[in-house]
Amino acid sequence: MTERPKGADGPQSVPALLHRNANEFANAPAYREKEYGIWQSWTWAETRDEIEALALGMLDLGVAEGDFVAIIGRNRPYLYWSMVAVEMCGAVPVPLYQDAVAEEMAYVLGHCGARFVIAGDQEQVDKVIEVQAELPNFEQMIYLDPRGLRKYDHSRLHQYSHIQDVGRAKRDELLGQLDARQARLDYDSTCVMLYTSGTTGKPKGVVLSNSNVIETSKSSSEFDDLRQSDDILAYLPMAWVGDFIFSVGQAMWTGFCTNCPESADTMHVDLREIGPTYYFAPPRVFETQLTNVMIRMEDAGRFKKWLFDVCMAQARKVGSAILDGQPVSQWDRFKYNLGELFIFGPLKNTLGFSRVRVGYTAGEAIGPEIFDFYRSLGINLKQLYGQTEATVFITAQPDGEVRSDTVGVCCPGVELKIAENGEVFYRSPGVFVEYYKNAESTADTKDAEGWVATGDAGFVEEDTGHLRIIDRAKDVGQMASGALFAPKYVENKLKFFPNILEAVVFGNGRDECTAFINIDLAAVGNWAERNNIGYASYQELARHPQVMDTIQAHVEEVNASVAQDEMLSGCQVYRFVVLHKELDADDGELTRTRKVRRRIIEEKYADIIAALYDRSSSVSTVTEVTYEDGRKGSISATLEVRSAAVRAAAQKMAAE
Secondary structure (H helix, E strand, C coil), X not given: CCCCCCHHHCCCCHHHHHHHHHHHCCCCEEEEEEECCEEEEEEHHHHHHHHHHHHHHHHHHCCCCCCEEEEECCCCHHHHHHHHHHHHCCCEEEEECCCCCHHHHHHHHHHHCCCXXXXXXXXXXXXXXXXXXXXXXXXXXXXXXXXXXXXXXXXXXXXXXXXXXXXXXXXXXXXHHHHHHHHCCCCCCEEEEEECCCCCCCCCEEEEEHHHHHHHHHHHHHHCCCCCCCEEECCCCCCCHHHHXXXXXXXXXXXXXXXXXXXXXXXXXXXXXXXXXXXXXXXXXXXXHHHHHHHHXXXXXXXXXXXXXXXXXXXXXXXXXXHCCCCCCHHHHHHHHHHHXXXXXXXXXXXXXXXXXXXXXXXXXXXXXXXXHHHHCCCCEEEEEEEHHHCEEEXXXXXXXXXXXXXXXXXXXXXXXXXXXXXXXXECCCCCCEECCCHHHHHHHECCCCCEEEEEEEEECCCCCCEEEEEXXXXXXXXXXXXXXXXXXXXXXXXXXXXXXXXXXXXXXXXXXXXXXXXXXXXXXXXXXXCCCCCCCHHHHHCCHHHHHHHHHHHHHHHHHHCCCCCCHHHCEEEEXXXXXXXXXXXXXXXXXXXXXXXXXXXXCHHHHHHHHCCCCEEEEEEEEECCCCCEEEEEEEEECEECCCCHHHHHHHHC
16 A cells, blocks of 8 residues: 555645645555446546535635535535545535434534525425525525426525536636635635534534544555545445545545446446455444345245354354454365355455445444344454544554444544543544634533543453443443343344334433334335235334234343343333334434434433333323424324243342
């Protein structure tokens, strides 16, 4: 790999990295996008020309230094380019979640005072138009896809390609001004502002500098030996810090190629076609892929199912050891290689993981069984721990030190300390500059010495230096007996089962734990189809007696597992309900990154929680829901409250 400049001696901004790549890797692929079933490709030299043309056009449109420019849409090279073009102009890109409703967008657009918006398509344009009366600073909008927008009022609307055309036409006139603005960019200049998911309140604008992004991208790329020849698939929300670092920061630092799928519906097909060498996904994606594998195997013939089970048993036995380079007998290695030939290789190809050298999961804890499944196939899947305020990386797992129960060791340049209450603090070159317009929260989160409170409870293993996260610090509590209450630990075990999509466990300050369960409609629906069980809705399937029996068996299996943990055996689930609807970000129950908003759920479903604890056998409830078009409605249901068997270990611990 080409030797990279170090720290302040190298490029001082993301646009400077772009210029370097356009010179060093001029003809190497920088971005690809699948459109109408065909992969389009741009070299680094072509990418610089596209971005420069957009930046010049934005200067002509009136973008000033220090302006905030919102970017909304799905993963497309054009929108990644717009983030770099905005910084070229000395302005600040602010990517928003494309699935956010207009009201959520209005808050972010108003909070940052965005003068300009770059929108991917008509849907995003409509959302901004809906709330533009609430946005006194908003002036102009650029749209990428013109379909459906021909008859709109274009006094404040401009097509992306037209802005580029203007930029090219006025290049001689405006290039000096653009070069001057780029020359003023340095390590302290703002690179991007990303909004937190807002699990406990309004999202906060996290200001990240060029120093944060470049230093973090450099150290993380060196940590995993990322290469200019690598490929990634960019499909996660562009407003999420992970996607920004992988698809912009690390891509610009290493010069690897960022590939954008045609749509969410074709993502898995596109993943197989690209075969990324560097891959990231949150646990939910890996859980969904595993669920789909298990569904297909249930439908497979008897011999194929037997062969799969036999090979997977061997993979669980030695797969991770082979991946980590540990000694394995020749016979075991031979049997594993047969599994690779008949099962693992075809399966990895189907999943799109045949070429993965480095894979990561983060965002929340992944079930150990799920994690071990992928590693047993020979996929170098690892865990990292980070947050927006850290420019992602706090800890990561080095090759050869990968375990399902830790999140790794400190990333290069990162320091850790654990407070007396168990909360994890860190300090690093990636620590954010500030929360925009929120000095109080900035001071609460980051002290004068640069230590940042993560909000997570954990501890560092003395012998290995690995960090173990227990749960969110605010969620960790005590049962009435004094036993430790850590809901995420139990929820992750429940979500290992393909039939369970989501789980929320309650019990802080109470005698017993209870839970809400969401079934996975794909997995349970497949089971119903195989067994000729008809159903008309999610609600009807969720309350089917056989589904309830299956979920109860899963809960009781988890209880047996939890009972083995001396520290957390008090967290067994005594009663549960299968909810009548999926928890949804549009209803405020999940964040846009699909994290549970625990406090909102406790308030919204207080009647169901009360029934779980007053030993009712059922509860009738009415729940407000938001439809895709923004209309409000309600769902009425009568839910069965089930009791689950618990193990004596938990009862004994509580008695003590």
